[in-house]
Amino acid sequence: MARRRMAAATTFKARFAGASVKQVTKSNFAAVIPQIKADIEAAEFIAISTRKTGDSSSSSSHRRPWRMILPFDTSETAYLKSKLAAENFELLQFAVCPFSIRGSKVLAFPYNFHLFPRDELTLGMPSYSFSCQTSFLTSMACEGFDFNACVYDGISYLSRVQEAKVREINMGSWMHTVASSQNFSVADSIFKERIKARITHWRKGCKDTGRTKDESFVQSLRKIVLGGEDYGSRPGLSVDICSEKQVLLVFEIVEHISDDLVPIVISHNGGESKAVRVVLTSSEEDKKALLTEIQNLEDEKNLKLRGFRYVIDLISSSHKTIVSDNCLHEFTFIHQKFLGPLPATLSEFMCSLRLLFSNVIDLNHLLKEFGPLRKAKNIPSALSYLKRQYFAPVELEVPVRAEDGNQCHGNNVLKLTFLFAKLNILLKNAPSSLTKLELSTSMEDYANIFYPASVTLPEPGDDDDETGLRIDTTRRVSTDNILFLWGFDGVISAMELKNRLLQIHPVFSEDFDVLLADKSCTIVVFGRKGAAGILVKDMGSVDTISGVLREMVVDGLRAAGYDAYKKVCRLGLWEGDLADSMEVALADTVEEDLCSLSRTNTNEINWNSEMMIDLNDLWTKYWIDGG
Known part of the structure; x- marks a missing residue:
């Protein structure tokens, strides 16, 4: 086989x-x-x-x-x-x-x-x-x-959240969506008029088709005086800015001057905007080509940023x-x-x-x-x-x-x-x-139904199963029928503990399963509704019980319902053994009725009785899926 x-x-x-x-x-x-x-x-x-x-x-x-x-x-x-x-x-x-x-x-x-x-x-x-x-x-x-x-x-x-934080701090885009500015201050109005006049004068000079013998010298002087510089093979003009608001103002000005102008944001090494470069295109096709170049650069930048x-x-x-x-x-x-x-x-x-x-x-x-x-x-x-x-x-x-x-x-x-x-x-x-x-x-x-995949641990005899299938003994169990027990002496197997529980209370005379969560705590799944609540109630009244159960309670046996376990997970009490984490959850009395086993809206789990395993199996065995 x-x-x-x-x-x-x-x-x-x-x-x-x-x-x-x-x-x-x-x-x-x-x-x-x-x-x-x-x-x-x-x-x-x-x-x-x-x-x-x-x-x-x-x-x-x-x-x-x-x-x-x-x-x-x-x-x-x-x-x-x-x-x-x-x-x-x-x-x-x-x-x-x-x-x-x-x-x-x-x-x-x-x-x-x-x-x-x-x-x-x-x-x-x-x-x-x-x-x-x-x-x-x-x-x-x-x-x-x-x-x-x-x-x-x-x-x-x-991540998307990380990228949003980075862009907010120091990673502006080369292109901005132009929006109409509202509530201009006096300084904004002065800035707009000054920049508008400068860009208009520079564009007019670039469009001047008149030629002279000293063309190269005149063009050099024009660049020095107007602050012009080339952007590849196209004329460009850099406008220094002091804030992101001024970036938007420059974009708005350029949009109203002419369609043949393209503004591009220039950033410091740290990412903050330091200037807007206005580029003059020669035709509609040239403008489309420039915008495509800018978009490609933007995509390359985004790819490097997002990874x-x-x-x-x-x-x-x-x-x-x-x-x-x-x-x-x-x-x-x-x-x-x-x-x-x-x-x-x-x-x-x-x-x-x-x-x-x-x-x-x-x-x-x-x-x-x-x-x-x-x-x-x-x-x-x-x-x-x-x-x-x-x-x-x-x-x-x-x-x-x-x-x-x-x-x-x-x-x-x-x-x-x-x-x-x-x-x-x-x-x-x-x-x-x-x-x-x-x-x-x-x-x-x-679609959109996520089925929790729980660990399935192999039972003796599983190795003889050539089909890779297990017997389906899964049944729906209300969390009201689940009880967590801890404080029992020594580390014993689930089967030994089950035999011991048979002797301490009448609720264990009926169908129940036992699973060791770790060396400190066990989970008991009752087949009869209300059995878990009866046991919790009796364990809480030490003076009214006798026999083995009383001895175990006096020696430290503790019990809690499923709500205590949910609270352990919700509070993130992951570092201790489950018994220690349950004690911390029970000590926190912020939530009322922590051990209540009868709620209007109860949850259900898919319980498999084959999970009654020895503690040694819990530590040493695990079925590794091939998928």
């Missing part, structure tokens, strides 16, 4: 081994922009995939495993954990694949951008720092990732459907790095994200909607299942456009593209056996 599983994995990798993913660094970034811009405009969809220095979905991500996204997390707490990861870790690779589907053929144009954040423009932005996880860096190193090239030739970037975010803006402005996997996690990184600081809540995040991408399809959510595919552990297992069960041929065509080098980087985005194409074909030609597909007629019905 192990051999068959390895053979299947080898076949899956071989499918994309020959694909050519264009590797993009700072050296060829500018040259690639026109190419990817054309590919984005021609595509139907855009798949994206990233490689990071770490994240919150790995069991090795922290010394405190409860900071992983786990089965007891709601969408809100999962977002807060993803937010923590996005604020601490960094993106090193960003793969983009514009693609179109024509019948059973997929035409894909994959790019893999190598990133590294730096203040290379010396704009005075805050220095960048980030955390790393050795498991992530080791995996990239095994694939041949060149960390030296990343540091020295990786593409830097600014890789220029590509993000191209994707955003295209309004194409974005395809990715585990989007809650991916897009918290994208928001943090390329839009701005992450909002405090999931709803605010989703609203803010719509400023960048209006239509996002999460393959992780899509797989959960496709019947048996909800049991797939990763993309290879999903593709393997589809290949065995449904006839949906897909021909992936990737033009060979990459240079020599390691082509394995960025292949994940091709896997996403291939899986999405198969699902898309099935959706359009849904067989009657796929009841889930009959509920929808287009991919748009699955």
Whole structure:
């Protein structure tokens, strides 16, 4: 079985081994922009995939495993954990694949951008720092990732918020939108009349067609007297200014004098405007050519300033459907790095994200909607299942456009593209056996729904599963039925703790599950509504209880409802063990009824009973997805 599983994995990798993913660094970034811009405009969809220095979905991500996204997390707490990861870790690779589907053929144009954040423009932005996880860096190193090239030739970037701050401080544009000035001061009026007379006199002198024998001498004197200077092959005049308001005044004056004049802002090295250069063009065609030159210079300046975010803006402005996997996690990184600081809540995040991408399809959510595919552990297992069960041929065509080098980087985005194409074909030609597909007629019905991808840890016997599928025992559980317990003696396994709990209270005589969040705290999921509230109430009345429960409460056994856990995540109490963080949250009495287990608007989670694991598994095991 192990051999068959390895053979299947080898076949899956071989499918994309020959694909050519264009590797993009700072050296060829500018040259690639026109190419990817054309590919984005021609595509139907855009798949994206990233490689990071770490994240919150790995069991090795922290010394405190409860900071992983786990089965007891709601969408809100999962977002807060993803937010923590996005604020601490960094993106090193960003793969983009514009693609179109024509019948059973997929035409894909994959790019893999190598990133590294730096203040290379010396704009005075805050220095960048980030955390790393050795498991992530080791995996990239095994694939041949060149960390030296990343540091020295990786593409830097600014977020939209950072760029706005830079432009506000010291990065003005060469061109200004002319607006009618209001409420002129006396000084403004004097400045306008003086500059208007000077520009008019200079333009008249330049237009003078009279020639003399001493033409060169006269022209030199005119330039000295009027302050004229050439702008390339065109006559120019520099007007010194003292404020941004004077820049606008000069632009307004030029607009009213003549159509053959073009004003250009000249800046200091620091970025502040120091003058406006007025350029005289010879014809309408010459003026258009000059404006094109200026726009090209402006685009080059913007590209250098924004860095890789220029590509993000191209994707955003295209309004194409974005395809990715585990989007809650991916897009918290994208928001943090390329839009701005992450909002405090999931709803605010989703609203803010719509400023960048209006239509996002999460393959992780899509797989959960496709019947048996909800049991797939990763993309290879999903593709393997589809290949065995449904006839949906897909021909992936990737033009060979990459240079020599390691082509394995960025292949994940091709896997996403291939899986999405198969699902898309099935959706359009849904067989009657796929009841889930009959509920929808287009991919748009699955857009903008981010399904939190929790860590799934392998149980004994998983290694014998050649299909890559797990038994689906997931059920909807109200957070009112979840209880956090800590203060039990020693570090014991989940099964041992469950057997011990059977002896302390009648509520444990019915169905319940136990999951160790870390060495200090356990999560109990009750099958009967109200059981958690009964236990909390009894533990709060030490004088009325007896036996083992009383002894454990006296020795320090503590309990809290799900609201306490949500408060821990909301306050960012990430640094301690979960038990210590829960104590801090309980000590903060700002919010009333912290331990309440009966709320009008309760949340639900997707609970899987297979998460009853030994604590040693929590520290040492983690199923690494192939996608």
